[in-house]
Amino acid sequence: MxxxxxxxxxxxxxxxxxxxxxxxxxxxxxxxxxxxxxxxxxxxxxxxxxxxxxxxxxxxxxxxxxxxxxxxxxxxxxxxxxxxxxxxxxxxxxxxxxxxxxxxxxxxxxxxxxxxxxxxxxxxxxxxxxxxxxxxxxxxxxxxxxxxxxxxxxxxxxxxxxxAEFLENNRKLEEQHRVLKEKIVLVKEESGQLEAEVRRLNGAVSLLDGETKEREALTAACEAYSKAIKNLIVSEFSSLVIPASGGLPAIQPKADNVMVYCKRLREAFKNGVCPPNFHSYRELFRQTNWEIFFPGVVGRRMVRQFSSASNHYDVVICGGGMVGLAAALAFARDPTTRAQRVVVIEQGKPPKTDPVPNEAPYGLRSVALNPSTVRFLERNGAWEHVHRWGTIRSLQVWESVIADSRITFESDEIARVVENDELIRVMKIALKDGDVEFRYGANLKAVELPRDSSSVAKLTLEGDEITASLVVGADGAKSLVRKAMPNSARSLTWEYDQQAVVANVNFSLDCVENEIGWQRFLKTGPIAYLPLTTSMSNLIWSTTRNHAKDLMKLSDEDFLLAVNDAFVSANDDAMSPLVDSVMKFARQVSVTNPPSVAQLPPRAVSVSKRASFPIAAAHAVNYVAPRGVLIGDAAHRVHPMAGMGVNLGFGDVDCLHRVVGDALGLGGDIGTTASLYPYESERQRKNLTKMLGIDALYRLYRAQFLPIALARGIGLTLTDSLVPVKSWIMDQASRY
Structure with missing residues (x-):
């Protein structure tokens, strides 16, 4: 070795x-x-x-x-x-x-x-x-x-x-040491995570403690406020004794019966058996938040009627015409909006609410209400008060240039013809039970709308000033609300250079069923009959301004001759053989669904007094602004063709009260543009479509160029034979 x-x-x-x-x-x-x-x-x-x-x-x-x-x-x-x-x-x-x-x-x-x-x-x-x-x-x-x-x-x-055995043991010990070190690292990581979770939980507990303390403080404040009001009722209303009624004894407020007393007072107000000295407590009612003890519509009405000395309203409706009253009716009847404090400002006198006798003269201005508008009135409790109206079940439309160029619409009910005054009367009756205030004879001087929704709108009346969270402009074509909007200059207006002459005419024979609406397009404009009774129809004659002046100067006999001649006279121009052949061919093409048989209206023998008003069209580029919104003629005007334009205003009302109700349901501010924008978006889309359609129809029939007239006649004849197309037109006309 x-x-x-x-x-x-x-x-x-x-x-x-x-x-x-x-x-x-x-x-x-x-x-x-x-x-x-x-x-x-x-x-x-x-x-x-x-x-x-x-x-x-x-x-x-x-x-x-x-x-x-x-x-x-x-x-x-x-x-x-x-x-x-x-x-x-x-x-x-x-x-x-x-x-x-x-x-x-x-x-x-x-x-x-x-x-x-x-x-x-x-x-x-x-x-x-x-x-x-x-x-x-x-x-x-x-x-x-x-x-x-x-x-x-x-x-x-x-x-x-x-x-080797010693070294093997040493390796095992070192391996165990390594495993222990890894476990220590994991334990440290888990410990860090647990510490972070503990810190988060401690923060959440602190936050909950803070919220709990806030809720406890709020609850204590509410209890103290409720106790203070109860004490105020007991001390200040001790002489306001509710008389005995319905088997219940008389009651006066005490510390142990405040809630029962408030309930009895509410019932007494509802049934009209309040004590004689009830009105002497008006100022105290104003200082007390009675809505805590008087829930519901009746309680709010009582508080506002007797205690509200404030000039602030949730909704101010400028204009008490058909559309303005419809807006008030919608706000008062809908459960989501009836709690709002609403006032209607109208410069004119309050309408009469007594039923009109059948023999009373009919008003000169009538409207044709489509099924959607009728359903709106029925839903809000107004139609049940309508005393007299006419029904259109068939509509005959033809022209004076092309012979036999006509179209007929038939349905169980196309429209109902109602006088403007009658419509205002029934809506005012329906509002008697509503929580709405009226200011008739009020002279509205100015409307001030803020630039944003951080402040309220101000309205200056003669001798008074009020504020509002939302101002509804239903004050017609010369709307002060529209002029107060920051974008008031952005309105489109165009004149037709026409004047409408209206009157009521009686026919020679008592018609068994006067349920046909007649409309003929003349060179100067359309003339139409809207049935009112079996022997009377409302006449709407749109013509040039000079011709309208001449018609207003005519005697009743000459005026009747002009009206009868306008409906039954021969075509303005004799058709050429080519035009006659083309129209015959169009009628042959539509043989599968032959056009309806031509009918003429009965002869008018008497006429009421006449009236005249200018015709124009207008449209506001924006319907809404901070604290302001436009409806009806304040937002748009159309040609009064067949008296159907008012339905657009009722459509505005139906949409607006729905949008305001949605905003209230979400706890939002009803006067912001964000809350009102859905109304503008929906109604502008629908209104513009119908306005452009009516305007295009008017301009199409004003064209006298023979090729255009011929194409128009062919299209009208073919359309009359196409049932699906006519059904679609009727469906669109039945909506607002």
Missing amino acids: SDETAGNPANMPAGPSVLHPKPSSKSDGVKTKPGSKRRPVDPLKPKQPLSAYVFYSKDAFKQLKGKGTDHQSRVKFLSDGWAALPKEERQKYEEMAEVESERYKREMAAYRQKHLQKTKEPRLSGKTQEAQVPAAEKKIIKSVPMATSRDESGELWSFPAFS
């Missing part, structure tokens, strides 16, 4: 370091065979110093991470990089190598002094070496196997050798 392996046990592993085991090394756990020349490595010996190339390789390896290169490619990459490395960068690694070399020399000197026992003889046998070891250390040397190794100078040194 050589000197280098003297004293080395057979089971001593070759190479592994006790302090830095390498599980992946091939030499771990390998026993040195007898006679092997492999020198055992001292595990306590300092590590060899790293060269400049090794330091460079460590830095260069970082660039190869994740690239999946093989060993040969990595070696080539490192060698080529080291060869091409500039001198300045190479100097850095050489300085690192010098520092490492100095470290190795220091540690090696300490290692020799502390762990190695230097032998004086170049070669020693195991017995001789053991004899020279001090007696105190023999026990340790016997328990720990020793190995020898030579240093660079050739001197022989001895050191302890560890078995």
Whole structure:
């Protein structure tokens, strides 16, 4: 056995370091065979110093991470990089190598002094070496196997050798230590998460504590306020005794019956049996929030009627005509809007609400209400009060240029013809039970709308001033509300250069069923009959202004002659043979659904007084502004063709009260443009469509150029034979 392996046990592993085991090394756990020349490595010996190339390789390896290169490619990459490395960068690694070399020399000197026992003889046998070891250390040397190794100078040194079992246990302990360290990291992470969750929960608890304290304070304030009002009622209303009624005794407010007293007072007001001195408490009612104790419509009506000295209203409706009263009726009847304080301002006198006798003269202005408008009036309790009206079940439309060019519409009910005054009367009756105030004879001087919704609208009346959250402009074509809007200049108006002449005419014979509406397009404009009774119809004759003046000057006999002639006279121009042939061909094409039989209205024999008014069309580019909204003629005007234009105004009302109800349901402000924009979007889309259709129809029939008239006649004849097309037209006309 050589000197280098003297004293080395057979089971001593070759190479592994006790302090830095390498599980992946091939030499771990390998026993040195007898006679092997492999020198055992001292595990306590300092590590060899790293060269400049090794330091460079460590830095260069970082660039190869994740690239999946093989060993040969990595070696080539490192060698080529080291060869091409500039001198300045190479100097850095050489300085690192010098520092490492100095470290190795220091540690090696300490290692020799502390762990190695230097032998004086170049070669020693195991017995001789053991004899020279001090007696105190023999026990340790016997328990720990020793190995020898030579240093660079050739001197022989001895050191302890560890078995494979010891090293295996050491590896297991280090593995356990690594697992414990990983668990400690996980526990720290979980602990951090738990601490964050605890902090979040503490914040939530603090927030809940704050909200709980706020609610408790609010509850205490409400209880104190309720107690104060109860005390006020007991002390100030002690003389307001509710009389006995319905088997219940008289009652006056006491500390233990305040709620019962308020309920009895509400019922007394509802049934009209309030005590005589009830009105003397008006000022005290104004100072007390009685709505806490008087819920519902009746309670609000009582509070507002007797206590409201404030001039602020939720909704102010400017204009008490048909559309204005319809708006008030919709707000008063709808459950979502009836709680609003609404006032109607009208310059004229209040309408009469007494039923009109059948023999009373009919008004000159009548309207044709389509089914949608009729349903609106029925739904809001107004139609049941209508005393007299006419029904249109058939509508005959023809012209004066092309013979037999006509179209007939038939239905169970196309429209109902009602006088304007009758419609206003029945809506006023329906509003008697509503929570709406009226100011008739009020002269509205000015309307001020704010630039944004942060303030309220102001309305100046003669001798008074009121404010409103929402101003509804239903004041007609010369609307003050529209002029007060910031965009009032953005309104489109166009004149037809026409005048309408209206009157009521009686026919020669009492018609069995006067249920046909007649309309003929003349060169000067359309003339129409709207049935009122079996022997009377309302006449609407749209013509040029000069012709209208001439008609107004005529005597009744001459006027009747002109009217009869306008309906039954021959065509204005004799048709050429070519035009006659084309129209015959059009009638033959429509043989599958032959056009309706031509009918003429009965002859008029008497006429009422006449009236005249100008015809124009207008449309506001914007219907809404902060605190303001337009409906009816204030927003749009159309040609009074067959008296159907008022239905657009009722459509505005139906949409507006629905939009305001939605805003109230969401707790919003009813006067903001954001709340009112859905109304403008929906109604402008529908109104413009119908306005353009009526205007296009008017201009089409005003054209007298023969090719246009011929095309118009053919189209009208073919349309009359197409049932689906006529049904679609009727469906559109029945809506607002």
